[in-house]
Amino acid sequence: MDDTGTVVAFWAMAIMTVGSALMVGAVRNLIHAVIFLVLSFLGVAGLYITLSADFVGVVQILIYSGAISILVIFAIVLTPRAGRDNSETSMLVPGVVIAGLVATMLSYAAIETDWNISSREGFEETAQAIGEALLDKYILPFEVAGALMLVAMLGAIIIVRAEGAESETVEVEEVEE
Amino acid sequence: MPILAKWYDFRDLGNAIGALQDQILDWGAPDWVPYVVSGIIAVVGILLWLLVSQIVFIWIERRVIGLMHNRIGPNRVGPMGLLQGVADAIKLLLKEAITARATDKILFWAAPIAIFIPAMVVFAVIPFGEGMVLSDLNVGVLFFLAIGSINTIAVFAAGWASNNKYALIGAMRQIGMLISYELVQVFALLSVVILVGSMRMGDIVAWQSGNDVWMFAIQPLAFVAFIIAGLVEVNRSPADLSEAESELTAGYHTEYSGIKFGFFYAAEYFATFALSGVIVTLFMGGWTLWGAEEWVPGFLIFVTKLYAVFFLFIWARGTLPRLRTDQLMSFSWKFLLELMFVQILVIGLETLIWREQAYDASTVLPIFGVINWVLAIGLVVLWARMLGHGTPRTAGKRATLTQEIGKIYYEGAAGPGA
Numbered sequence: 001m002d003d004t005g006t007v008v009a010f011w012a013m014a015i016m017t018v019g020s021a022l023m024v025g026a027v028r029n030l031i032h033a034v035i036f037l038v039l040s041f042l043g044v045a046g047l048y049i050t051l052s053a054d055f056v057g058v059v060q061i062l063i064y065s066g067a068i069s070i071l072v073i074f075a076i077v078l079t080p081r082a083g084r085d086n087s088e089t090s091m092l093v094p095g096v097v098i099a100g101l102v103a104t105m106l107s108y109a110a111i112e113t114d115w116n117i118s119s120r121e122g123f124e125e126t127a128q129a130i131g132e133a134l135l136d137k138y139i140l141p142f143e144v145a146g147a148l149m150l151v152a153m154l155g156a157i158i159i160v161r162a163e164g165a166e167s168e169t170v171e172v173e174e175v176e177e
Numbered sequence: 178m179p180i181l182a183k184w185y186d187f188r189d190l191g192n193a194i195g196a197l198q199d200q201i202l203d204w205g206a207p208d209w210v211p212y213v214v215s216g217i218i219a220v221v222g223i224l225l226w227l228l229v230s231q232i233v234f235i236w237i238e239r240r241v242i243g244l245m246h247n248r249i250g251p252n253r254v255g256p257m258g259l260l261q262g263v264a265d266a267i268k269l270l271l272k273e274a275i276t277a278r279a280t281d282k283i284l285f286w287a288a289p290i291a292i293f294i295p296a297m298v299v300f301a302v303i304p305f306g307e308g309m310v311l312s313d314l315n316v317g318v319l320f321f322l323a324i325g326s327i328n329t330i331a332v333f334a335a336g337w338a339s340n341n342k343y344a345l346i347g348a349m350r351q352i353g354m355l356i357s358y359e360l361v362q363v364f365a366l367l368s369v370v371i372l373v374g375s376m377r378m379g380d381i382v383a384w385q386s387g388n389d390v391w392m393f394a395i396q397p398l399a400f401v402a403f404i405i406a407g408l409v410e411v412n413r414s415p416a417d418l419s420e421a422e423s424e425l426t427a428g429y430h431t432e433y434s435g436i437k438f439g440f441f442y443a444a445e446y447f448a449t450f451a452l453s454g455v456i457v458t459l460f461m462g463g464w465t466l467w468g469a470e471e472w473v474p475g476f477l478i479f480v481t482k483l484y485a486v487f488f489l490f491i492w493a494r495g496t497l498p499r500l501r502t503d504q505l506m507s508f509s510w511k512f513l514l515e516l517m518f519v520q521i522l523v524i525g526l527e528t529l530i531w532r533e534q535a536y537d538a539s540t541v542l543p544i545f546g547v548i549n550w551v552l553a554i555g556l557v558v559l560w561a562r563m564l565g566h567g568t569p570r571t572a573g574k575r576a577t578l579t580q581e582i583g584k585i586y587y588e589g590a591a592g593p594g595a
Contacts, residue, residue: 005209031337035284038330058319066326066359070352073333125315127376 009050017043025099030076034069041065055127194218219311223300230484231446232262238491245495269442274435277340284338289433289440291331295324296447303454304378306464306475317378318366321455322359325410328448329355332419332429335441339432347428350502351412351419357509358406364517365403368396368524369459382463388538389467393460395546398520398553400460402513404489407452409505411445413490415497416505453486454479461486511564516556523552 020040024033041064048057134142197218198211236251236259243250251258276285302317304310314320329352336348369392370376373384385392393400409416420428430441457463461482464475500508527545530536 029281031281031284031334035287035330035334038327042327054314054316055319058314058316058323062319062323062326066323066329067356070329070333070356073330127316127319 006050009046013043013046013050016040017047025095030079031073034072034076037072038065038069041069053126055130216311223311224297226480227297227300227447227450230450231443232266234446234484234487235262235265237488238494241488241491242495245492266439269439270436272435274437275432277432279340280432281338281340284334285432286437288331288335288338289437289444291334292328293440293444293447295327295331296444296451299324299448299451300454302378303451303458304382304463305479307379309464309476310379313377313379315375315377318370318376318381318459321451322363322366325362325448326355326359328410335433336429339429341432343425343427344429344431347419347425347431350425351429353502354409354412354416354419354505357506358409361402361406361509361513361517362410364514364521365399365406366459368399368517368520371521371524371528372396374528378458378463381459382465385462386465388542390542390546391460391462395542395549396460396520396524397550398516398556399524400456401553402517402520403460404456405513406509407456408490408493409509411448411452413445413449414494415499418499418502418505421499449487449490450483453483453490456486457482512560516560519552519556520549523549 017040020036020043023036024040027033027036041060045057045060045065048054048060194215198215201211201214202208239261240250240252240258251261254260254264276282299321301311302314302320304313332348332351332355336344336346336351339345369381372392372395373381375381375384381392412419419425420430425431430438433441457479463482464479466473466478469478527548531541531545
């Protein structure tokens with residue numbers, strides 16, 4: 001964090017991240033909120049890259065900006081309130097209060113903690129180190145997480161198919177007639 | 178490669194830039210100035226090359242497709258219609274950019290920019306020659322995928338902001354396609370990365386030139402799958418069904434006109450160039466050509482290969498009919514993805530055996546190549562048979578019901594409810 005480029009990059013990314021995150025709460029249009037959320041994710045990715053965690057940064061773009069945000073968009077489009085304006089809300093004051101309290105608490109913790117600064121050099125290539133750690137030392141948690149996600153996916157499919165399966169065949173036979 | 182490392186050694190344009198950097202430092206500028214200057218020069222160079230290539234290829238594409246369709250194609254503007262691309266560009270610049278009243282103004286304005294930026298940024302990691310790469314990230318392959326995934330947001334923004342049902346349907350189709358084929362793309366690239374053991378584009382090219390083999394000779398299945406997935410990702414025919422004009426007028430850019438439409442058009446071209454560049458880099462040896470790169474500039478070899486791959490896309494557009502959306506989806510989820518799973522397993526095993534036994538590359542790679550070719554052809558044929566695509570059709574039957582994804586049942590043929 002010494003040379004000018006890193007400092008400029010850090011502040012640019014920090015302003016982008018925090019500013020977009022604020023806008024997510026401030027805009028009254030859900031779709032705009034998602035777009036600002038994507039900008040915020042991109043800012044976080046940039047912060048990772050300034051910390052020379054290039055693999056995590058790129059994966060952040062791939063997973064959060066590319067995939068998670070699409071999930072959020074699908075969820076919003078499926079709600080009846082996906083329309084243009086969502087101006088009325090009764091949760092404004094409690095929301096602001098809670099967000100303020102959480103922000104205060106986190107900043108207090110961040111400032112007051114005696115951070116343990118490591119003196120070792122940064123990784124040159126984090127991707128290889130992460131890959132080796134995942135498939136060697138931490139293979140069991142990795143596989144368990146994979147199995148868990150598979151189960152979740154299958155569960156979702158089964159829940160959706162439970163009702164739909166029968167009506168589909170009926171529909172097809174009607175077309176046949 | 179015997180590099181003179183003088184600025185006039187144009188086999189590597191990096192020499193000229195390096196000389197310029199030294200010169201700037203000699204003038205007593207601070208450390209960061211040469212980097213900024215060389216970065217700007219490289220970006221401007223890549224952009225100019227892209228714009229010129231695009232204008233030329235608009236003409237080539239229209240003329241070639243004209244030839245393939247037994248018609249003439251544009252031949253009025255300039256000799257042989259050569260200035261058609263220029264005329265198109267001027268037209269797009271000068272046309273009125275209409276914004277309908279009920280559009281979401283901010284998103285409508287932001288979407289063309291959001292789709293244009295990723296298409297350009299990808300070129301940062303594509304090596305044009307040895308050392309001629311804007312930023313040789315050690316996660317270059319992943320960077321290409323990550324930047325490509327931002328497209329979905331831009332496409333959705335365009336479709337949603339237009340406040341037009343065709344635009345929204347087109348955008349949703351496009352998102353579905355992007356998500357489905359992103360997995361195939363990831364797996365195809367993963368098998369390359371596993372074998373090479375690096376995600377750096379430069380390392381992958383060096384591996385191919387070091388072993389005197391192009392990657393597609395070893396991994397045919399990944400190559401073909403990546404081309405197909407890429408075709409879908411850049412939304413070109415035969416997979417351009419998110420802008421199928423007979424169904425959706427123009428898909429997610431229905432409401433766009435003038436330069437805003439121009440951005441979508443240019444972004445599609447740039448993305449296709451980027452895709453061709455990645456295919457050349459990962460599967461076709463990048464800037465190398467079995468030693469010819471010592472005499473011919475590497476970037477010329479790279480660009481020639483890139484144009485050849487781009488021609489393949491033009492060819493596909495001129496020959497193949499547009500697919501139906503369910504056909505395209507089922508092809509990804511039911512066909513390509515399963516083949517990719519097997520491919521990953523086999524490549525992983527081969528790589529493991531190679532590393533553990535420390536075999537010589539020249540003996541082991543031909544064997545892997547033969548195994549993978551046999552496997553690729555066998556898997557495609559068998560899997561197609563299993564899904565019922567391989568059985569010969571009974572002639573002269575009228576299609577009565579298009580019901581199950583990817584299949585057409587004929588009158589009299591066995592099928593549910595027949």
